[in-house]
Amino acid sequence: MDYKTIVCDVLVVGAGGAGCRAAIEAAKHNMDVVVISKELLGKAHTSMAEGGYNVAIGNVDPDDNPDVHFKDTIVGGNYLNNQELVEILVRDAPERIYDLEEMGAVFDRTPEGKIAQRPFGKQSFRRTAYASDRTGSEIMVTLTEALRKTSVRVFDEVFATKLLVHDGRIAGVTAIDMKYGDFLVFRAKAVVMATGGAGRIYKVTSNAQLDVGDGYAMAYEAGCELIDMEMVQFHPTGMVKPESARGRLVTEAVRGEGGILLNNRGERFMNKYYPQVMELAGRDQVARSIMTEVLEGRGSPDGGVYLSIAHLPRSIIEFRLESMIEQFEDAGVDIREEPMQVSPTAHHFMGGIKIDTNAQSTIPGLFAAGECTGGVHGGNRLGGNALADTQVFGALAGKNAAEFAQEHDLPGFDKSEIENEFERLEAMLKRKDGISPADARDELTSLMWEKVQIFRNEEDLAYAVNELRRIEKEVVPNIKVDIPIRRFNPGWHQAIEFGHMVITARMVAEAAFMRKGSRGAHFRIDADPNDDGNYNIVIRKGKDGEMELRKQPLIITRIPPP
Structure with missing residues (x-):
């Protein structure tokens, strides 16, 4: 099995707002940084964010401050947020928006020449900084230009398929070159996941075509813990x-x-x-x-x-x-x-990879930032907090990944694990009979839209859980690709994505089935009045390969649930 190997200090998977910011920060530490992206640099889903960036700088309403921003975020998240992470979000958001300005971002201004701020849902003051209704695009253009001025190596149209773990710590990823079909291995001392959301597991979504949940599934398969996966925001x-x-x-x-x-x-x-x-x-x-x-x-x-x-x-x-x-x-x-x-x-996944205050996951050396993480937004995200999240935790993940890489040697790797992964991917091309990824995807997205949507109930969730388990066992191993070539084959890419979509959808449905009461974006019409909801649901892959779910106490620093 032929494959190319690329070695670096810090590997960033994903080139949206969080990934670009992480790479820029890591490069400041004189590290060899590589970014891989499924899309061309600059085309990430962050550019589709329109409304703005929440930052308590009081340019329009002088009474606004980070303490009020903290309270609004916790109340908006129905008290399920990891309050340690929210403290970081509201503390660092001002500094990060000034970073963007120094890089060249142009935000709308007040008559006095300060950054203008508009009102957004469930916020006490006008807090949301904006660039007309193209804020995400302005931020992405700025970050892309700033990234090009660094020594960071960018590999775009490269699809990461599996996280490599060796001796209990992250070792890199396997990937395919989408243009030429080559198999690639990226070895790194530290990895930052910035893979975005998974709106495409639903039939109706605001998300880009490639937002299928790759990062959630890869982290789960690697043994990482994920949190709040039942909390999916439907933009009104x-x-x-x-x-x-x-x-x-x-x-x-x-x-x-x-x-x-x-x-x-x-x-x-x-x-x-x-x-x-x-x-x-x-x-x-x-x-x-x-x-x-x-x-x-x-x-x-x-x-x-x-x-x-x-x-x-x-x-x-x-x-x-x-x-x-x-x-x-x-x-x-x-x-x-x-x-x-x-x-x-x-629209948005509040849940994702469980991170600590260093933006590190439960796997040493694996950091994460942006929508692929969970804990910052709790049960419901405030509009404007997502762009702030990408910049605050992107910078934090990049900084700490670089420092981790400085303190550790390059880990080893298991050659057989890499070859098994590439054989799995190639088997989809060789399979003569099976199910097309397009048909399988239609079935999955319709199931999620009909049974795990805004209004949820026991019967629908139980049906979804059982169907997703069946799809995982019967459909995923039989996905076939009509054209058996590796060179630029969208059908093959969709087939690989489908496995990630099923794992992500299962986590959403299983966690929603476990939470019997209503909380935040998770609304059950048959809510159990005895379920106070004051817990987070944590998911991981068990040693027997089965999905394990457990309830975890809330992390509270200042505001306890009422």
């Missing part, structure tokens, strides 16, 4: 029409700037559910309110509700929501004059 406002754009994000900035939600009777229905905060309630709360209107027959003809900003001055809409105008013009809607149709879409 995704596009409904056209069908090809269904689920595409309609930024929370639309509501932050004054957009209102209406049912088919023209009623501003949020007044019934959350009259104090209306459209700026928590994302889980707004999503459930919209779905209730739809299920009770007060939705739009296409299964959504209406979001209108037509009452706002045209100048405000054109200046602050420029990309929304373009997005809906493609669908034949002028948002300056008529309402948008919206409905919930799978």
